[in-house]
Amino acid sequence: MSFQSFDDPAGCSDHPARLAGLRARLAADGLDGFIVPRADAHQGEYVAPSDARLAWLTGFTGSAGFAVVAPDRAGVFIDGRYRVQVKAQVDLAHFTPVPWPETRPSDWLRDALPEGGRVGFDPWLHTRQEIETLEKALADSGIGLIATDHNPLDAVWTDRPAPPVGRARAHDDAFAGETAADKRARLAAELRKEGQAATLLTLPDSISWLLNIRGSDVPRNPVVQSFAVLSDDGHVALFADPAKFDDALRAHLGNEVAILHPEGLTPALLDLEGPVRIDPASAPEAAFRLLESANTQIARATDPAILPKARKNAAELDGMRAAHLRDGAAMVRLLAWLDAQDPAGLTEIDVVEKLEALRREAGITDISFDTICGAGPNGAIVHYRVTRATNRRLTAGEVLLIDSGGQYRDGTTDITRTVPLGPPLPDAVAPYTAVLRGMIAISRARFPQGVAGAHLDALARQHLWSQGLDYDHGTGHGVGAALCVHEGPVRISRVSTLPLEAGMILSNEPGYYRENAFGIRIENLVAITPADAEPGRTMLGFETLTLCPIDRRLIDVAALSRDEIAWLDSYHARVRQALSPHLDSDTQAWLTHATKPLSS
Incomplete structure (x- = not known):
């Protein structure tokens, strides 16, 4: 049973020829431009190979973004998560990365096309809301937005895979x-x-x-x-x-x-x-x-x-807890194994394969997303995906970021841990500590019913902001119960106004990324639960589902408050108690050391 492939799914040199073929087809159809989204007809984050149009055309494999093709330019629109990745994946002589949402597609089209230009789109691949927004933004431009009755990209994708027929x-x-x-x-x-x-x-x-x-x-x-x-x-x-x-x-x-x-x-x-x-x-x-x-x-x-799907019931919550117990044991076995190795003898792929093997033993049916395992500068690529071309050998003195998860019959997991390879990197200590303090702040939060993710997002960023730092992704996404690891509509994000409710499950994952140097992210999954409150008031809080030590070697303990130390010590005691019965004696010994109280 094999899960993650390390081949680059868009790794080829044909993208300029594909772009030229698409432009020729557009001209034949009387179109001046065309929008190529990442999404399929179901608006899924992950798409089947037959629907990977954006990757096929441009080489960009991120989970969000789109391209707009005009006669003399082609823009690949990406948000802050992918601004490093896109430069490494697309042919910059033919495709131009465009920062989005800072640059609106309507403004780009106004500059790229003459008045009277015709921009095509496949109406099966865009939502009504998306098209209405774009039509409104182009209303006085003279540019027409044309729904095509066939997709011109599909017409030039001659070896397009067949649609999936997976067993249900x-x-x-x-x-x-x-x-x-x-x-x-x-x-x-x-x-x-x-x-x-x-x-x-x-x-x-x-x-x-x-x-x-x-x-x-x-x-x-x-x-x-x-x-x-x-x-x-x-x-x-x-x-x-x-x-x-x-x-x-x-x-x-x-x-x-x-x-x-x-x-x-x-x-x-x-x-x-x-x-x-x-x-x-x-x-x-x-x-x-x-x-x-x-x-x-x-x-x-x-x-x-x-919303009913987002509000997990008691059985779904129990399944998620059980899945996290098994997954936590696999993660601890991975971290203990990693600590026992000479970093110079390992690559990123070695770590990914080891973790997948341990999760197979824990009973996964699949990984919940392609494992992000970034050493040194690769860790600064927020959604880095290791391939055989990018595979980096681990080096003492660097930082390794591992973001991974598993699909179990009873639950879905998603966890990130950042660990030093050898002696801690001094430049990483302050941002790592700030990220940890933000993660703890979310974990400890208590809030009244009606509060949304936008109200909580700043709690995770406050200590980074005080150092003039930030990260360009949301703090948390919804998670399905034995379903999609990224589940809408709930989020912890400055743009999310949906009220949080008991039973919802979110990730809690602040981070920091220094381009060409290192990446830091610490992530647990949390479930929203009722919290103590005065009579007549409903309060909510978070139960942490993830069970795995948070590396202590990059922490500036002096920067933590007494309450933050107490939270981390309590969490580690819980992790040690829950996981020790499921580990061999050597791994138990490692876990005992890894969860030693900071206050001792």
């Missing part, structure tokens, strides 16, 4: 904590309450959660690529390749779930009676256009599964 399986009701029938009834009742006849579900994790199924269509994310229509009577039309479903799974789904070929989606949407609930933030523009062409009444509203 039932997700045990004991792990789900609620039957699929009860979930369908619960969401159908909401539709009836809102006067909606049906809803179109386009997010595979929403559909997989609703039907208690899991799949293998997309690497790292155990979802079934599909669309679904849920009616107000609880019946579901599931549009997915029937070959994915065996007889046992069909029996699990029951007679109220009809499995239909994906080609049936378009006629089904044209035949739907409204009002049809559809989410402009996640559903394809094409779906809106089909409903509008049939004069079907549309109810714009959020995906009705997205």
Whole structure:
């Protein structure tokens, strides 16, 4: 069983020729430009090889971004996480990295195209909200935004892989904590309450959660690529390749779930009676256009599964705790092994392969994302992915950042630890300590109901800010229960206004990155739980799920407050107590040393 590949998925020299081929096709179609998104029709972060259009065209493999192609330039729009990575992956003679969202695509297009220019887009690959925003920004430019009835990039991608047909399986009701029938009834009742006849579900994790199924269509994310229509009577039309479903799974789904070929989606949407609930933030523009062409009444509203999925029930929380216990033991075994090695005898790939082997022994079905294992300057690439071309030998005196996770039948994990290789690097001590203090601040936070991630984000950054430092990613993302490791809509981010609720699971991962030097990130997963409060007030806090020591060698203990030391000592005592019974004697001894109280 092999999980992570170390080949560069976009590693070739054909990208300029591909760009030229696309431009020729655009000219033949009467288009002056074209938008190439990272997303597929389901707006997933991870895409199947058949949908990796951005990587195929440009070479950029990050999980967010897009390209805009014009006759004389091609921009690759990336946020702060990818500004180092993109320069290493794209041919800078043909593709120009564009800082986004600082530079809006509408402003770039105004500069790149003449008045009257025509910019094409595939309406299946963009949401209604995205297209409305761009149309509004281009309203007085004279530039036309044209929905194509075919994707011109696909026309020149002659060896495009076939769509995935991964095996689907039932997700045990004991792990789900609620039957699929009860979930369908619960969401159908909401539709009836809102006067909606049906809803179109386009997010595979929403559909997989609703039907208690899991799949293998997309690497790292155990979802079934599909669309679904849920009616107000609880019946579901599931549009997915029937070959994915065996007889046992069909029996699990029951007679109220009809499995239909994906080609049936378009006629089904044209035949739907409204009002049809559809989410402009996640559903394809094409779906809106089909409903509008049939004069079907549309109810714009959020995906009705997205918040129920984010609020984990007791069984899901128990499964996540159990998964983190096994995963923590694997991580401790990795860190103990790493400490016993001569760094010069190892590469980044060696560490990744060792960790995957330990997680296999712990029972993973897959890793939850491609492991980020960056030594020295590679650690400064926020979403670095080691390949055979970039593989770096470990060096004493450097810092190693390991961000990884596993998919288990009962839960999903995501953990980052930063460790010194040999003697601690003096320049890393102050930022590491600031990152740790920010992580502890989130862990200890207590807040009233109604508070959003934007209200908490500064807690994680305050000690970095005091040193004139920061990081260009959010502090935390939602995490699924045996589902996608990045799950919307909840986040800890300065732009997230969604109120936090009990049962939601988030990452807590402040960091710091010094280009060409090192990267630092410390990450635990946390579950939102009720907290003590005065009568009449509801307060919330965090339960830390991740069980693994936080390296003490880069800490400036004198910079920590008494409460911060107490938190870390208490956390380490809990880690030691929980994991020791699952470790051999040598690893137990390592763990005892690694979790020695700072206060002693």
